[in-house]
Amino acid sequence: MTFATTLPYFCGMYLLKHQNQEVHLTFLLGQTVSLIKQKLVSRFRENNIDLTMEQYVILHFINNKEKLTQQDIANHFLRDKSIILRQVNSLIEQQYVARATDKTDKRKKNLMLTEKGKEMMRVTLGFSKELSSELLEGVTEEELSHLKTVISKIQLNTGFTKCISKF
Numbered sequence: 396m397t398f399a400t401t402l403p404y405f406c407g408m409y410l411l412k413h414q415n416q417e418v419h420l421t422f423l424l425g426q427t428v429s430l431i432k433q434k435l436v437s438r439f440r441e442n443n444i445d446l447t448m449e450q451y452v453i454l455h456f457i458n459n460k461e462k463l464t465q466q467d468i469a470n471h472f473l474r475d476k477s478i479i480l481r482q483v484n485s486l487i488e489q490q491y492v493a494r495a496t497d498k499t500d501k502r503k504k505n506l507m508l509t510e511k512g513k514e515m516m517r518v519t520l521g522f523s524k525e526l527s528s529e530l531l532e533g534v535t536e537e538e539l540s541h542l543k544t545v546i547s548k549i550q551l552n553t554g555f556t557k558c559i560s561k562f
Contacts, residue, residue, distance in 0.1 A: 442522070473555065
């Protein structure tokens with residue numbers, strides 16, 4: 396039995412347990428994030444976009460910040476700097492990101508999107524918005540508002556307030 400064939404079985408077991416026992420939030424959120432990541436990366440592949448989810452998230456973060464260093468990214472995502480270095484180097488090789496020396500501190504290297512990177516963000520954000528619409532099909536504005544409120548509270552309760560993005 397493979398993971399793909401057992402997944403519905405485990406999902407079904409979880410739903411039955413959910414009705415009779417406490418909700419295991421970490422499992423539920425982790426599974427949801429994993430499924431959404433799979434769906435978005437599949438959409439990228441269908442459209443010949445060679446980006447991992449991690450690279451997409453880094454591109455998105457660079458797109459929304461000015462004067463950003465690799466250390467800033469590592470700190471925000473609570474990741475080891477060497478992991479971020481590999482991802483950024485890959486994005487530079489793909490010509491989506493460039494490093495530039497900071498004008499006030501010559502030791503710092505700021506990251507910025509290239510024109511190719513900006514175009515990739517435009518395209519991938521379109522896929523992301525499209526997928527979000529599909530995933531929210533049948534969800535009312537009120538339900539979405541409650542979801543955002545609950546997610547915000549959960550994020551705050553983690554204690555990692557520097558890592559929280561506003562939505």
